[in-house]
Amino acid sequence: xxxxxxxxxxxxxxxxxxxxxxxxxxxxxxxxxxxxxxxxxxxxxxxxxxxxxxxxxxxxxxxxxxxxxxxxxxxxxxxxxxxxxxxxxxxxxxxxxxxxxxxxxxxxxxxxxxxxxxxxxxxxxxxxxxxxxxxxxxxxxxxxxxxxxxxxxxxxxxxxxxxxxx
Numbered sequence: 001x002x003x004x005x006x007x008x009x010x011x012x013x014x015x016x017x018x019x020x021x022x023x024x025x026x027x028x029x030x031x032x033x034x035x036x037x038x039x040x041x042x043x044x045x046x047x048x049x050x051x052x053x054x055x056x057x058x059x060x061x062x063x064x065x066x067x068x069x070x071x072x073x074x075x076x077x078x079x080x081x082x083x084x085x086x087x088x089x090x091x092x093x094x095x096x097x098x099x100x101x102x103x104x105x106x107x108x109x110x111x112x113x114x115x116x117x118x119x120x121x122x123x124x125x126x127x128x129x130x131x132x133x134x135x136x137x138x139x140x141x142x143x144x145x146x147x148x149x150x151x152x153x154x155x156x157x158x159x160x161x162x163x164x165x166x
Contacts, residue, residue: 032071032104033076034067034097034104034132035069035078036165036166037064037065037166038163039064040063040142040161040162041161041163042159043059043159043161047159049155049157049158053112053114053157054155054156054157056115064166066082067079069099075099076099077099078096079097080093080094080096090110091108091110092109092110095108097130103131103133104140105129105130105132106130107127107130108127108130110127111124112125112151114152114153124154125149125150126147126148127146127147128145128146129145130142130144131143131144132163139163140164142160142162142163143158143159144157144158144159
């Protein structure tokens with residue numbers, strides 16, 4: 001290859017690289033956000049787990065909530081700012097989620113309302129780990145893993161939820 005052709009080739013490569021870099025999307029560190037009204041559908045599909053509650057029938061339902069998120073010093077939270085109160089009165093409010101880098105998460109201690117065979121309720125201590133993961137279509141796919149710590153419903157319970165912009 002002649003010196004002139006080599007110089008032209010190198011020049012073309014450098015120019016192409018410059019154009020490619022100028023067209024590349026800039027790396028963005030936009031903070032995560034969960035803002036606006038979302039319809040949360042609870043109990044999507046069958047429940048699973050070791051608790052007798054996993055086999056008890058429950059009806060799927062949807063409630064609409066408004067979320068507001070904010071980030072401070074790299075820590076991002078999303079808080080439910082309006083909507084119906086939790087159906088279980090022992091769930092701590094306000095309900096708040098923390099961004100872990102891929103999902104909005106929340107851990108809470110509450111009392112599980114264990115339905116007994118005679119249709120009475122026994123309140124059992126429980127801890128829930130809730131996770132909502134953003135999807136490409138703008139919705140969030142949710143899971144709730146509950147450890148019912150003692151009582152008649154002792155064991156684990158897993159259920160799925162969805163969150164879609166209302």
